[in-house]
Amino acid sequence: MPEHARRVVITGLGPVTPIGVGAEVFHRAQLEGRSGIRPITRFDTSDFPVRIAGEVDADLSSLDPKERKRLDRFAQLALLAAELALQDADLDPATLDPERVGALIGSSVGGMETYEQQARVAFERGYTRVSPFLIPMMMPNAATSRVAIRYGLQGPSSASATACTTGADAIGGALRMIQHGEADVMLTGGADVLLTPMILGAFGVMKALSTRNDDPTRASRPFDRGRDGFVLAEGAGVLILEELGHARARGARIYAELSGFGRSTDAHHITEPHPEGRGASQAMRRALADARLEPHQVGYVNAHGTSTPLGDRAEVLALERVFGEHAPRLAVSSTKSMTGHGLGASGAIEAIATVQALHSGVLPPSINLEDPDPDFRVDLVANHARPQQVEAALSNAFAFGGLNAALLFERYREEPREVNGADP
Structure with missing residues (x-):
């Protein structure tokens, strides 16, 4: 920012x-x-x-x-x-x-x-x-x-x-x-x-x-x-x-604040994500820097999570790269498990879901998560909604062509948050 x-x-x-x-x-x-x-x-x-x-x-x-x-x-x-x-x-x-x-x-x-x-x-x-x-x-x-x-x-x-x-x-x-x-x-x-x-x-x-x-x-x-x-x-x-x-x-009800936005490009393949989530990592880091937040301050990620073997793995690897030691405590779910994938609509629908999670203090689940991939080192919100108040949340969107975007939302506070020193 x-x-x-x-x-x-x-x-x-x-x-x-x-x-x-x-x-x-x-x-x-x-x-x-x-x-x-x-x-x-x-x-x-x-x-x-x-x-x-x-x-x-x-x-x-x-x-x-x-x-x-x-x-x-x-x-x-x-x-x-x-x-x-x-x-x-x-x-x-x-x-x-x-x-x-x-x-x-x-x-x-x-x-x-x-x-x-x-x-x-x-x-x-x-x-x-x-x-x-x-x-x-x-x-x-x-x-x-x-x-x-x-x-x-x-x-x-x-x-x-x-x-x-x-x-x-x-x-x-x-x-x-x-x-x-x-x-x-x-x-x-x-x-x-x-x-x-x-x-x-x-x-x-x-x-x-x-x-x-x-x-x-x-x-x-x-x-x-x-x-x-x-x-x-x-x-x-x-x-x-x-x-x-x-x-x-005008006395509006405020759901949340949008404080960060990051984009990047894999430059790897027209349909496959970078296998190590390189571009996805960069988009998330840029959103964090834009909001002047540290990784440990994010409590929830509404993942791109499309249900493809390569895409889900690359995204979790990217989350692990960005969040490091905090990754096992990072709540993650994909609402595409319920809505399916609406391509250009999905980033907006999932942004709405992320805002609602922040505002309500309840995280939506990934349904149909019956046999989680054992290699994934994040806290998957599986099958049932979870009451959990978080202060900041990411919404990820990754595309064919290697395009990546991440939006960072925060719980609304009247006074500006004290900047923690993250590079803007």
């Missing part, structure tokens, strides 16, 4: 996930250890080797029917997440200076569902029959732009598209905009809809997905020796970030 950077707090949460829609429902589902993985219903999967995913059951009636026809599902879910976050924050953008409010909502694939539908139209009926709304529906910045249009936001807005780090990158970018004085309020997060024939088929032929079709609720099992791949999901997550003085002035 720059020495004179403004403090940034979280005042609203808008999760749209396979285990629940809205902050309260989502939080309760985590603590109950509920799985949102089930057979896919959005299209016929009988010819696919993988037939399970995390589908979202969301009421989209708050969107105008005409508007919905011109929005890909990923943008619809993002709009719902933004609406829920604003409601949770008790914040009406119409009461704010529109030039001081922005949006930064990412998507790793954008409107792929619309693209696949319109590609079939083009190939079967000719290119002149393609929808004139195809481009604005499929562009990855559609979610950010639609949210800004809906609420009249004229501040700085952008959209990240960095595979599985997308949501975390968006939140980190929004943090910087507020810290540096470009905005006072940011709506930020990620949204992705991955349940399309092309995406399911592509990940399937890569052998990246779990094939536990007959046991879907137990398919996503991060850190378990029986893990056999991740489970695709759809969803969205939007958080309201505010400059502390702005939040205090």
Whole structure:
């Protein structure tokens, strides 16, 4: 954190996930250890080797029917997440200076569902029959732009598209905009809809997905020796970030403070993580330095934990490198065990889960952790939620291409924490 950077707090949460829609429902589902993985219903999967995913059951009636026809599902879910976050924050953008409010909502694939539908139209009926709304529906910045249009936001807005780090990158970018004085309020997060024939088929032929079709609720099992791949999901997550003085002035409820953000690149392989977690370690160290915290001051990590053999191992090795002697006392869980992996949405949804863990003093579990890998030297929160108040928590996101991001949240305190001497 720059020495004179403004403090940034979280005042609203808008999760749209396979285990629940809205902050309260989502939080309760985590603590109950509920799985949102089930057979896919959005299209016929009988010819696919993988037939399970995390589908979202969301009421989209708050969107105008005409508007919905011109929005890909990923943008619809993002709009719902933004609406829920604003409601949770008790914040009406119409009461704010529109030039001081922005949006930064990412998507790793954008409107792929619309693209696949319109590609079939083009190939079967000719290119002149393609929808004139195809481009604005499929562009990855559609979610950010639609949210800004809906609420009249004229501040700085952008959209990240960095595979599985997308949501975390968006939140980190929004943090910087507020810290540096470009905005006072940011709506930020990620949204992705991955349940399309092309995406399911592509990940399937890569052998990246779990094939536990007959046991879907137990398919996503991060850190378990029986893990056999991740489970695709759809969803969205939007958080309201505010400059502390702005939040205090309106008497906002403050969930937590966002004090650190770190990024790095493995520069190793296009799909495999660095085997020793080199890049992941660097991202976490940079988040700690940004927040001016020492490793022992972090009590919980919401891991990227996708349930792949290589990815989970690399992440735990990275945690051990960063946290050293503190690692065996570091509580770690992966909420992807319940939600599945929503790529660009996951970093935002897991940031929400991390904030809720800090605020409530209860850590969410990794479910399906029946046979923990014995080589992992961290304190895995297995199968049941754990009452444990921590002062600081990390949320990790790692992506194809070797991209890494880490967000560091702290329990909110009115007075600035005394800096401990960590390099900024």
